[in-house]
Amino acid sequence: MLVRDWMTPDPITVTPDTPVMDALRILKEGNFRRLPVVDAGGGLVGITTRKDLKDAMPSKATTLSVWELNYLLSKLTVAEMMARPVITAAEGEYMEDAALRMQEHHVGGLPVLNDAGVLSGIITTMDVLRAFTGILGMREGGKRLTLDMPDVPGSLERATGAVLPSNIISVATFGGENGRRRFVMRVNGEGVKDVRRRVQDAGIDVLE
Known part of the structure; x- marks a missing residue:
């Protein structure tokens, strides 16, 4: 039971200069929680989550004007919020090894790299649960x-x-x-x- 058999292939990604508001919109429209961050060459450089991005938003109690608020939000990019270095999984490793790494690092998902080190998928807690119930023949x-x-x-x-x-x-x-x-x-x-x-x-x- 390998990671490649259970991962979500070809995940949607953003770049470090993607505005936070755009990243939040992508997450909402796709109904998922995390986005791998890639550079111009497609190399994995970080990962960001819905919680990370929302935490970056100004408090509702802010005294900033609407103009000031919109200006600040337009300048805020994923690069300022993404986590790095990234904990990853490999396509060819066992699913249980990836699940253990998620548990040890307290993360809900891992970008998956192929043999060439290129992002090819993402594995999440939901995928681990699918694998678990599949193995048990539920x-x-x-x-x-x-x-x-x-x-x-x-x-x-x-x-x-x-x-x-x-x-x-x-x-x-x-x-x-x-x-x-x-x-x-x-x-x-x-x-x-x-x-x-x-x-x-x-x-x-x-x-x-």
Whole structure:
């Protein structure tokens, strides 16, 4: 599962000299939250968000006249508000690595660069959620099982054997307590109606 499979390709961009008001208009019309900033040659030089741009707007309590306010806004550009250096993702890296970087840096999106270092897409929290639900087979129906098993080699093999002849759509695991591990499976197909009983009959704990 690579970033290129889930990113939004060819994102809309702005340049450093784009007026803040124009950037806000682009964000509003496109209904998105961030804009990569590129130079005249198309190289990525920054990123700006709706919040960054709105924070740059004068307070409603300002004593400036309308003329003064419009003059100041016309002079305010993205270059003054963009974040740099930019935290990025690579097209060919694993989605989970990009998601971890987003978490570590507390950002909601990463511009994506291709092998030549050129901006080719953007990955956002929504894309991470799409990937997560896709991996877990949420749109494929079936039955969800949460199994509590010893965290030892062979546990997954034992679980999959108990599920047969049903078809396993997805498997995810996470550590439990006291040397245990949780296996979250989504299954469908033959025998799915009785799959819970078969797993329990195999001596495996099935959680509610």
